[in-house]
Amino acid sequence: MAYTFCDACNQIPFCGVKAALRNGRIVGLEGWENYPSGPPCAKAYATVQEEYHPDRLLYPMIRVGPKDSAPRWRTATWDEALDLIAGRLREVREKYGPESVLFYVGDPKEPRLAVSRLASAFGSPNFGTESSTCSRAASLASQLLFGLRAWGTPPSERTRGVVIWAMNTAWTNTQNLRRLVEAKRRGAKFLVVDPRRTPTSERLADLHLRPRPGTDGALALGMINALIKGGLYDGEFVSRWIHGFDALRDYVSGFTPKEVERITWVPAGEVEEAAELLASSVPGTIFLGYSTLTHTTNGVQNVRAILTLMAILGNLDVPGGIVIPTHPLVPYLAMTDYPLRKPGDALSMDIDFALMSRKMELRDKRADADRFPVWAELVPEQIQVNMLPEYVREGRIRAALLFGANLTMWPQYGEYQEAIRSLEFAAAVDYFYRPWTHDFVDVVLPAATMYERTEPFAAFPAPGGWRIYRRDRALEPRGEARSDWWIAFRIAIGLGLGDLFWGGDTEAAMDWILGRAAGISLRDVPIPEGRLVPTDPEEFRKYERGLLREDGRPGFPTPTGKVEVWSTILEKHGFDPLPVYVEPEESPVSRPDLAGRYPLVLITGSRSPVYTHSKHRELPWLREMEPEPLARMNPDDAAKRGIGDGDRVVVETAHGSVGMRVRLTYMMPPGIVDIPHGWAAVPGANANDATPRSFDPISGYPSFKALLCEVRRAGDGDDGEKGKGEEGGSV
Numbered sequence: 001m002a003y004t005f006c007d008a009c010n011q012i013p014f015c016g017v018k019a020a021l022r023n024g025r026i027v028g029l030e031g032w033e034n035y036p037s038g039p040p041c042a043k044a045y046a047t048v049q050e051e052y053h054p055d056r057l058l059y060p061m062i063r064v065g066p067k068d069s070a071p072r073w074r075t076a077t078w079d080e081a082l083d084l085i086a087g088r089l090r091e092v093r094e095k096y097g098p099e100s101v102l103f104y105v106g107d108p109k110e111p112r113l114a115v116s117r118l119a120s121a122f123g124s125p126n127f128g129t130e131s132s133t134c135s136r137a138a139s140l141a142s143q144l145l146f147g148l149r150a151w152g153t154p155p156s157e158r159t160r161g162v163v164i165w166a167m168n169t170a171w172t173n174t175q176n177l178r179r180l181v182e183a184k185r186r187g188a189k190f191l192v193v194d195p196r197r198t199p200t201s202e203r204l205a206d207l208h209l210r211p212r213p214g215t216d217g218a219l220a221l222g223m224i225n226a227l228i229k230g231g232l233y234d235g236e237f238v239s240r241w242i243h244g245f246d247a248l249r250d251y252v253s254g255f256t257p258k259e260v261e262r263i264t265w266v267p268a269g270e271v272e273e274a275a276e277l278l279a280s281s282v283p284g285t286i287f288l289g290y291s292t293l294t295h296t297t298n299g300v301q302n303v304r305a306i307l308t309l310m311a312i313l314g315n316l317d318v319p320g321g322i323v324i325p326t327h328p329l330v331p332y333l334a335m336t337d338y339p340l341r342k343p344g345d346a347l348s349m350d351i352d353f354a355l356m357s358r359k360m361e362l363r364d365k366r367a368d369a370d371r372f373p374v375w376a377e378l379v380p381e382q383i384q385v386n387m388l389p390e391y392v393r394e395g396r397i398r399a400a401l402l403f404g405a406n407l408t409m410w411p412q413y414g415e416y417q418e419a420i421r422s423l424e425f426a427a428a429v430d431y432f433y434r435p436w437t438h439d440f441v442d443v444v445l446p447a448a449t450m451y452e453r454t455e456p457f458a459a460f461p462a463p464g465g466w467r468i469y470r471r472d473r474a475l476e477p478r479g480e481a482r483s484d485w486w487i488a489f490r491i492a493i494g495l496g497l498g499d500l501f502w503g504g505d506t507e508a509a510m511d512w513i514l515g516r517a518a519g520i521s522l523r524d525v526p527i528p529e530g531r532l533v534p535t536d537p538e539e540f541r542k543y544e545r546g547l548l549r550e551d552g553r554p555g556f557p558t559p560t561g562k563v564e565v566w567s568t569i570l571e572k573h574g575f576d577p578l579p580v581y582v583e584p585e586e587s588p589v590s591r592p593d594l595a596g597r598y599p600l601v602l603i604t605g606s607r608s609p610v611y612t613h614s615k616h617r618e619l620p621w622l623r624e625m626e627p628e629p630l631a632r633m634n635p636d637d638a639a640k641r642g643i644g645d646g647d648r649v650v651v652e653t654a655h656g657s658v659g660m661r662v663r664l665t666y667m668m669p670p671g672i673v674d675i676p677h678g679w680a681a682v683p684g685a686n687a688n689d690a691t692p693r694s695f696d697p698i699s700g701y702p703s704f705k706a707l708l709c710e711v712r713r714a715g716d717g718d719d720g721e722k723g724k725g726e727e728g729g730s731v
Contacts, residue, residue, distance in 0.1 A: 157186065
C-alpha cells in the first residue's frame with residue numbers, strides 16, 4: 001500500500017488516497033484512513049487511468065522549426081532541455097531585465113511555492129497563477145473589508161445559521177457537504193442563494209433565493225437595508241468596529257425590497273424574509289462561490305456587500321461564526337505563498353520560502369502595477385495575468401515558464417495563444433501534450449503524477465493543533481517524467497541559483513519549511529498517521545485584544561483599524577469606497593440594445609460533479625458519466641424556440657458562439673442558460689469562444705457570468721463550428 005494526495009480537484013490541501021500495488025502497478029484505490037479530507041470521488045479513481053494513459057508525456061520535447069508553422073518536435077534529454085531553458089531565460093534577462101520573464105502555475109497548484117521562489121530568485125516579480133480567474137478576487141474583497149482573508153468557515157456546534165451563496169457544495173466539496181448536513185441536523189438554519197435549483201439548495205435550504213446572475217450585490221444591499229431599518233444588526237459591533245456605517249446606511253436606503261425585486265428578480269417578501277432569517281440565526285457563517293461571484297464586472301464590490309451583510313450581524317470571529325484562524329499558516333506552507341503570517345503567532349516564524357521580500361522590493365516592476373493598482377497593492381504574491389496579451393504587445397513580458405497552463409481558460413483565448421506564440425521563448429510542463437497550449441511554446445517537459453512525486457506535504461487543523469501529512473512515492477515515474485518541484489529546482493541550478501534551492505534537494509527544502517514552522521523535519525512525519533504540531537487553543541474576537549495588527553493595537557489590519565465598509569484603499573485608487581452595486585457591463589438593464597437580440601442571461605463555467613475545470617476530459621471512466629458538454633436551459637424557454645431535450649443547439653452571444661447538446665431541466669429558472677467550460681478538445685464547444693474580454697476594474701477578473709445570449713437549434717453546418725459575434729473577438 002502507498003499513500004498520496006489526490007490532485008484531481010484543485011483544493012488546498014487535497015484529499016488522501018491509499019493505492020494498492022501489485023508488481024509495481026496500482027490495482028486498487030481507497031480512502032486514506034483517518035485522513036481529514038476524503039473519501040475518494042469518481043475523479044480520484046480516474047487518476048489511475050491518468051497514470052497509465054497511453055498519451056502521457058514521458059520525455060522532454062524541443063520544437064523543431066519556427067513557431068509560426070505546424071509544430072514539429074524531437075525528443076530531448078533532460079540535460080539538453082534544461083540547459084536550453086536556462087540559457088534562453090538568461091538571454092532574455094540580459095536583454096530586457098529579469099522582470100520580462102513570466103513564471104506561471106495553473107493546475108494542479110502544488111508547484112506554486114517552488115515556482116514562486118524561482119521567480120523571486122531570478123529577479124522577476126511577475127509570478128502568476130490560475131487564481132487570476134479563481135478565488136483570489138474574493139480574498140481581495142475580504143482584505144479591503146477586514147484587512148485579511150475572512151470569507152467563511154465550516155459550521156461548528158455553536159453555529160445557528162449558514163449562508164451558502166452561489167456554491168453547489170454537493171458537486172464541489174463533499175467533505176464540506178457532510179459538515180453542512182450535520183449542522184442542519186443540529187438545527188442550523190440555511191439560506192441558499194443561487195439562480196439554479198441544485199442538490200445543495202434542495203437538501204439544505206430553509207429559504208432559497210434565486211437572483212438574476214450578476215445582481216448578488218444588490219440583493220445583499222437590500223438585505224442590509226432591511227436589517228438596518230428593522231434594527232436587527234449588532235449595534236455594539238457596528239459602533240465600535242465599522243468604518244463608514246453612516247454612509248452605508250444612506251446608500252442602502254435606496255435598495256428597498258421592491259427595488260431589489262426589480263433588479264434581481266427575487267420577490268420583495270423573500271428579501272425581507274432572508275434578512276429576518278439571518279438576524280434570528282446568529283452566530284452564522286457563510287460559504288461563498290468565490291469565482292462564481294467575482295466573474296462579473298462588479299465582482300469585488302458584490303462580494304464586499306455580501307461580507308458586509310455578515311459583518312454587521314456580528315458574525316465575525318466569534319464561536320460558530322466566521323472564524324479568523326488563530327494559527328492559520330501551516331496548511332498553506334507547501335502549497336501557496338499567500339501571506340498569512342500574523343504577529344505573535346507561534347507558527348508565524350520567519351518562513352519566507354517564496355522570497356516575498358524580494359517581490360516587495362520589485363513591486364514597481366510588476367506588469368500589472370498601473371492597470372490594477374488595488375490588486376498590485378494587496379496581492380503581493382502574484383500578478384494579475386489576465387492582461388497577458390497586452391503585457392506581451394507592450395514588451396513587458398518576453399518569455400514565459402508555464403506549469404500546468406491552459407491557454408483556453410481565458411476569454412477570446414486566441415489572443416493569449418498568439419501572445420505566447422510571439423514570445424522570444426516559452427516552455428511548458430504538463431502531464432499530456434495539449435495542442436491548444438503547447439502548439440505555441442518551444443519546449444514541453446513531462447510532469448510526474450500524484451503517484452510519482454513526494455512534494456509537497458499537507459496539513460489540516462486537528463484537536464490541539466495542526467496535523468502534518470507526507471506522501472509516499474507510490475510509483476517510479478513513467479518514462480522520464482519528473483516532479484514539478486524537481487523541475488523548478490533544476491532550472492534554478494541552471495540559472496546559477498542552486499545555493500537558494502538546496503542544491504536541487506526538494507526534501508531539504510521541505511525540511512527547511514517544517515523546521516521553521518514546527519521544529520521538525522519531513523522524516524519526523526510518519527505515514528499514514530501524520531504528526532501533530534501542537535498550538536494554543538483557538539481564540540476569538542482577536543480584534544479586541546490586538547491579535548490581528550502588527551502594531552499590537554486593538555482592531556483590524558486595515559488603514560483605519562476597523563472593518564472598512566468605506567474602503568480607504570479603494571478611495572485612494574479612485575474607486576467608489578462603498579460596496580456599491582453596478583449592473584454587469586452586459587445585462588438586460590445595461591445593454592437593452594443587445595437584449596433584444598440576446599434575451600437570455602448566460603452563465604458559463606459552473607462546476608460539474610465529474611470534472612474540475614478542463615481536467616481529465618481524456619479519461620474514459622469520467623467520459624462515460626459525462627461524455628460531452630451540455631447546455632442547461634429551462635423547458636419553457638426551449639419550447640418557445642422549438643428545442644427538444646438532447647437537440648444540438650447553438651448558444652450565441654455578441655462575442656461568438658458555441659455548439660453542444662441541450663439538457664432541459666427545471667434546475668434552471670426561465671431566462672437563464674448555463675453552459676460548461678473546459679471542453680477545448682471538442683471543436684466549437686469551448687465556452688470562451690463566446691465570452692468577452694471585459695474585466696472587473698478592481699480585480700481584473702473576466703466576465704464569465706451574467707452575459708446575454710440566444711439559443712437556437714443547430715442547422716446544417718453548425719456542428720463543430722464557432723462564429724464571430726457582432727462585437728468581434730478572436731474566435
